[in-house]
Amino acid sequence: MSLSLTTTSPAASILHPATEGAAEWWRNAVIYQVYPRSFADGNGDGIGDLKGITERLDHLVDLGVDALWLSPFYKSPQADAGYDVSDYRQIDPIFGDLDDFAEMSTKAHKLGLKVIIDLVPNHTSDDHAWFKEAIEAGPGSAARDRYMFREGKGENGELPPNNWQSIFGGPAWTRVDQRWNVDADGVKDTEWYLHMFDTRQPDLNWQNEEVREDFKSILRFWLDRGVDGFRIDVAHGMVKAEGLPDWDGTTGMVDGTKDEGKTQVQTDGTPDEDGSNGGGNSGPMFDQDGVHEIYRSWHEVMEQYDGDRALVAEAWVEPLSRLALYVREDEMQQAFNFSFLTTKWDAAAMRTVISASVRENDVVGAPTTWVLSNHDVVRHVTRLGLPAVVEGREMNPNGVRATDPQPDVELGLRRAKAATLQMLGLPGSAYLYNGEEFGTPDHTEMPDEYRQDPAFERKGRTEAGRDGCRVPLAWEADKPAYGFSTTGKSWLPQPETYRAVAADVQKADPNSTFHLYKNVLRLRREHNIGLGSLAWLDDFASSTEVIAYQNGDVIVVTNFADAPFALPAGAEILASSEPLVDGAVGTDVCVWIKSA
Numbered sequence: 001m002s003l004s005l006t007t008t009s010p011a012a013s014i015l016h017p018a019t020e021g022a023a024e025w026w027r028n029a030v031i032y033q034v035y036p037r038s039f040a041d042g043n044g045d046g047i048g049d050l051k052g053i054t055e056r057l058d059h060l061v062d063l064g065v066d067a068l069w070l071s072p073f074y075k076s077p078q079a080d081a082g083y084d085v086s087d088y089r090q091i092d093p094i095f096g097d098l099d100d101f102a103e104m105s106t107k108a109h110k111l112g113l114k115v116i117i118d119l120v121p122n123h124t125s126d127d128h129a130w131f132k133e134a135i136e137a138g139p140g141s142a143a144r145d146r147y148m149f150r151e152g153k154g155e156n157g158e159l160p161p162n163n164w165q166s167i168f169g170g171p172a173w174t175r176v177d178q179r180w181n182v183d184a185d186g187v188k189d190t191e192w193y194l195h196m197f198d199t200r201q202p203d204l205n206w207q208n209e210e211v212r213e214d215f216k217s218i219l220r221f222w223l224d225r226g227v228d229g230f231r232i233d234v235a236h237g238m239v240k241a242e243g244l245p246d247w248d249g250t251t252g253m254v255d256g257t258k259d260e261g262k263t264q265v266q267t268d269g270t271p272d273e274d275g276s277n278g279g280g281n282s283g284p285m286f287d288q289d290g291v292h293e294i295y296r297s298w299h300e301v302m303e304q305y306d307g308d309r310a311l312v313a314e315a316w317v318e319p320l321s322r323l324a325l326y327v328r329e330d331e332m333q334q335a336f337n338f339s340f341l342t343t344k345w346d347a348a349a350m351r352t353v354i355s356a357s358v359r360e361n362d363v364v365g366a367p368t369t370w371v372l373s374n375h376d377v378v379r380h381v382t383r384l385g386l387p388a389v390v391e392g393r394e395m396n397p398n399g400v401r402a403t404d405p406q407p408d409v410e411l412g413l414r415r416a417k418a419a420t421l422q423m424l425g426l427p428g429s430a431y432l433y434n435g436e437e438f439g440t441p442d443h444t445e446m447p448d449e450y451r452q453d454p455a456f457e458r459k460g461r462t463e464a465g466r467d468g469c470r471v472p473l474a475w476e477a478d479k480p481a482y483g484f485s486t487t488g489k490s491w492l493p494q495p496e497t498y499r500a501v502a503a504d505v506q507k508a509d510p511n512s513t514f515h516l517y518k519n520v521l522r523l524r525r526e527h528n529i530g531l532g533s534l535a536w537l538d539d540f541a542s543s544t545e546v547i548a549y550q551n552g553d554v555i556v557v558t559n560f561a562d563a564p565f566a567l568p569a570g571a572e573i574l575a576s577s578e579p580l581v582d583g584a585v586g587t588d589v590c591v592w593i594k595s596a
């Protein structure tokens with residue numbers, strides 16, 4: 001039997017009113033994340049670069065996004081794929097130089113695209129001039145005060161200052177003499193330094209005035225070069241609790257098991273009423289109130305520039321009411337909604353997290369920033385195809401490898417397209433991760449010897465890590481490296497499955513994932529969805545497994561039920577994640593229809 005519409009007219013619970021009048025561009029923008037290493041290689045060395053991005057910018061216009069965000073391209077020893085910056089005012093030679101950046105950004109602006117770059121203020125590289133100076137200068141020096149150096153515990157300082165663990169695994173402290181021979185004067189350097197990530201990523205001391213001043217100057221350096229905004233890395237981590245108290249939790253990447261009182265992102269994807277599903281970091285190293293003062297001071301810097309420049313927080317913070325504090329009127333403009341990203345594929349769970357997101361952001365007058373994939377998580381097309389997806393651990397694993405349960409590829413794609421349509425119908429801004437518009441999956445069988453994510457080794461090779469979602473994109477099915485580079489080189493191996501998701505194959509097929517994305521992005525613009533409203537149509541269907549909301553003149557219906565859902569006769573279909581069968585919406589399908 002198929003599910004049907006209720007006979008009475010649907011009662012709407014209005015959650016979010018439309019944004020009136022002209023608004024800042026970031027309120028409704030669709031922003032495309034370019035992962036520079038993997039987008040396009042302009043010089044054939046197998047690593048993506050700025051020249052490659054410039055050459056492929058037309059694709060972003062074709063797709064119909066408003067802006068691009070580039071992951072870091074700064075000078076870096078690449079110990080964490082560029083999230084370890086040794087000079088914030090230089091481009092790493094593997095990506096090009098400042099002229100290449102200017103060329104890329106000029107072309108983007110000409111094409112009507114805004115440009116957001118990535119700022120990494122929680123830590124520097126150990127190759128940064130400041131850190132080298134700190135090691136040289138020794139304990140008690142002004143140079144050391146820019147970082148988090150402390151004496152160890154135990155009789156001879158042989159124990160770390162506290163019990164914090166690195167997000168990438170292992171202790172969050174390294175003793176100086178474990179790495180550098182600095183006891184030439186006969187005095188052993190037994191201080192420890194904090195690194196919430198890799199040993200090569202020392203945390204900065206944000207109580208230090210010089211650190212604060214320099215980052216404002218870095219903001220100005222890039223604002224003067226015309227960037228429209230910054231994505232702030234680990235925006236919830238810069239300020240640590242007074243006294244650096246011990247913490248009984250462990251820290252880690254998205255992990256997949258819900259366990260209260262741990263710092264790691266552990267979630268089974270079931271949100272509480274407040275939207276929390278265990279997908280946030282807590283503990284004395286995260287989300288301290290003092291961090292907001294920094295963003296208020298950055299807001300003032302941004303204000304001095306024209307054109308509504310924006311800051312977007314990468315903050316794994318829950319509940320959503322805490323996350324909303326980052327986007328108060330005098331702070332940042334956007335904050336990635338990771339509670340949404342980590343929510344399981346389930347009607348009630350989705351409805352709960354969407355409601356909580358919109359409600360909490362409305363309190364501070366900010367748009368919600370929807371996102372399903374990025375360079376740190378298993379791509380949603382792969383994630384949603386994993387087995388036992390509703391039962392826990394497998395929901396958000398830190399990477400998938402050959403020895404792990406493999407995804408159901410067809411199911412994953414079907415659900416991912418529905419999830420994307422459901423997301424893009426919501427008011428607010430949305431981020432897309434390069435390749436998702438082609439249905440690009442993770443490489444889930446990458447041989448371990450290729451892995452480069454530092455978390456892989458630091459976790460004792462127990463988790464795959466993030467390389468699977470960072471594989472270079474496929475552009476032309478029949479070219480070497482699928483058109484990623486002219487030489488066939490590729491810094492991570494591309495699986496055979498990338499042939500079907502190559503841009504040329506996708507663009508030639510009117511029924512492809514690419515054309516679905518393109519069509520929906522056009523509709524989103526035409527119907528002013530991003531600045532629109534959200535009203536749940538409570539009684540739209542007789543089953544709670546079918547959820548429907550109205551945004552302006554568009555109704556978005558997602559069917560999570562096992563049975564098909566029959567649309568009203570004559571319903572005008574605007575878009576559908578899969579073709580309808582006899583006018584009915586199948587399982588795991590999302591449709592946009594025109595409201596009568």
Ligand code: TEU
Pocket residue numbers: 080083084120167197233234252253254263264265281314316375376
């Ligand atoms: O990530 C921050 C980060 O720690 C998340 O990736 C993590 O999953 C979350 O906090 C849950 O614990 C950013 C970058 O996106 C990532 O690529 C970098 O490796 C990291 O910072 C360090 O700069």
Ligand code: CA
Pocket residue numbers: 041042043044045046047048049094
């Ligand atoms: Ca290159």
